[in-house]
Amino acid sequence: MSRAGILLLNLGGPERLRDVRPFLYNLFSDPEIIRLRFPVLQAPLAWLISVLRSSKSEKNYQKIGGFSPLREITESQAFALQQALCSAGYPIKTYVGMRYWHPFTEEAIEQIKRDRITDLVILPLYPQFSISTSGSSFRQLEKIWMADPGLQTINYTIIPSWHDCKDYIRAIADLIDGCIDQQPDAHQAHLFFSAHGVPVSYVEEAGDPYQDEVEKCVGLIMKALNRDIPYTLAYQSRVGPIEWLKPYTDEAIVEVAQQGYKELVVVPISFVSDHIETLEEIDIEYREIAINAGIETFIRVPALNTNPDFIQALAKLVIQALSERPVLFSDVCPENAVKLYPQEQWAWGITPSAEVWNGRLAMFGMLGVLLEYFVGSGPLHLLGLM
Ligand SMILES: C=CC1=C(C)c2cc3[nH]c(cc4nc(cc5[nH]c(cc1n2)c(C)c5CCC(=O)O)C(CCC(=O)O)=C4C)c(C)c3C=C
Numbered sequence: 001m002s003r004a005g006i007l008l009l010n011l012g013g014p015e016r017l018r019d020v021r022p023f024l025y026n027l028f029s030d031p032e033i034i035r036l037r038f039p040v041l042q043a044p045l046a047w048l049i050s051v052l053r054s055s056k057s058e059k060n061y062q063k064i065g066g067f068s069p070l071r072e073i074t075e076s077q078a079f080a081l082q083q084a085l086c087s088a089g090y091p092i093k094t095y096v097g098m099r100y101w102h103p104f105t106e107e108a109i110e111q112i113k114r115d116r117i118t119d120l121v122i123l124p125l126y127p128q129f130s131i132s133t134s135g136s137s138f139r140q141l142e143k144i145w146m147a148d149p150g151l152q153t154i155n156y157t158i159i160p161s162w163h164d165c166k167d168y169i170r171a172i173a174d175l176i177d178g179c180i181d182q183q184p185d186a187h188q189a190h191l192f193f194s195a196h197g198v199p200v201s202y203v204e205e206a207g208d209p210y211q212d213e214v215e216k217c218v219g220l221i222m223k224a225l226n227r228d229i230p231y232t233l234a235y236q237s238r239v240g241p242i243e244w245l246k247p248y249t250d251e252a253i254v255e256v257a258q259q260g261y262k263e264l265v266v267v268p269i270s271f272v273s274d275h276i277e278t279l280e281e282i283d284i285e286y287r288e289i290a291i292n293a294g295i296e297t298f299i300r301v302p303a304l305n306t307n308p309d310f311i312q313a314l315a316k317l318v319i320q321a322l323s324e325r326p327v328l329f330s331d332v333c334p335e336n337a338v339k340l341y342p343q344e345q346w347a348w349g350i351t352p353s354a355e356v357w358n359g360r361l362a363m364f365g366m367l368g369v370l371l372e373y374f375v376g377s378g379p380l381h382l383l384g385l386m
């Protein structure tokens with residue numbers, strides 16, 4: 001007998017203030033989040049950044065009640081999706097697998113095995129694909145799959161990206177429409193799309209399609225809106241000293257205000273749920289920047305959360321995926337299209353893993369030479385080379 005399931009993937013978030021540091025550690029331990037040349041440094045660096053960043057992060061989580069609502073919202077989306085599919089005649093069970101906090105992807109997979117699921121649809125709750133989000137979760141799932149013979153019998157298919165899904169675009173356009181109409185003078189309003197940023201190197205060096213998909217998605221929303229309203233697309237939430245996708249949201253808000261606009265309608269574009277980036281960063285930090293820059297009305301378009309039109313859009317995506325040719329891990333992480341970080345898997349030849357090991361050996365070699373130089377004895381002295 002066949003049993004179908006849907007695995008919804010998301011990032012996860014701290015459920016109490018004391019979860020913030022370990023959550024940050026999990027996030028920065030991910031080689032798709034910090035792409036280091038020397039993987040041996042990943043864990044110490046993740047530890048250092050999580051220690052240094054946790055107090056700032058904790059303060060932000062404190063401002064939204066001391067926890068991330070992401071788990072509760074994602075579980076409500078999962079429940080609503082299951083109901084919608086059941087009403088449409090598809091009895092499919094939903095599971096939630098988070099990348100950096102509970103319920104972890106591994107926990108969801110264990111439940112899927114216990115429920116003897118035979119057909120699985122893997123659906124990331126990120127409309128646009130990025131190496132740092134869906135890519136990272138697919139990579140983790142692929143590893144779990146390879147290591148567990150019990151999973152090989154499950155027929156799975158992946159929905160890698162749905163930034164151009166017609167019903168999702170319609171759902172978000174309708175929410176925007178409602179907000180523009182609330183403005184005191186809709187003709188004075190400026191529509192401001194704020195997407196989560198990624199470092200420029202992801203797009204330019206690793207071939208991440210994220211920026212392209214965000215731009216296409218915004219273009220489709222503007223077309224669906226069919227309103228003559230000026231708009232801006234900017235990128236928020238940059239972390240660290242490297243260059244991220246531009247324009248940056250905080251700077252672009254000031255520019256829009258300087259152009260004389262008084263009414264701002266902000267659309268969180270790469271998130272389908274409320275969490276720290278909408279509730280704290282947009283609603284508190286960017287609102288303050290906007291008001292100080294001269295904006296008089298600042299409205300943030302609600303996140304889709306369990307919006308019925310959005311849930312119907314997800315249900316249609318799942319039904320369509322079940323009827324099409326399966327999309328496999330090898331289709332969504334083609335090494336030559338998107339350069340995911342070289343992982344711990346040995347292969348002969350001039351391969352990414354060989355480059356990583358060359359780097360590691362060179363670093364250990366240098367450390368050995370330095371140690372011998374300071375200690376004054378060792379193999380190089382014995383050979384008369386030092
Ligand atoms: C499309 C969505 C996201 C992309 C792309 C993304 C990339 C990315 N994020 C970080 C660093 C952090 N992200 C943090 C929280 C966070 N990020 C996303 C989504 C995307 N991230 C969400 C939904 C959340 C919120 C989780 C929650 O608590 O509800 C955080 C922690 C919060 C903070 O300290 O600011 C960090 C750090 C990087 C480095 C990155 C790309 C490389």
Ligand SMILES: [Fe+2]
Nearest residue numbers: 011196237277
């Ligand atoms: Fe993030």
Ligand SMILES: [Fe+2]
Nearest residue numbers: 237276277281
């Ligand atoms: Fe942030």
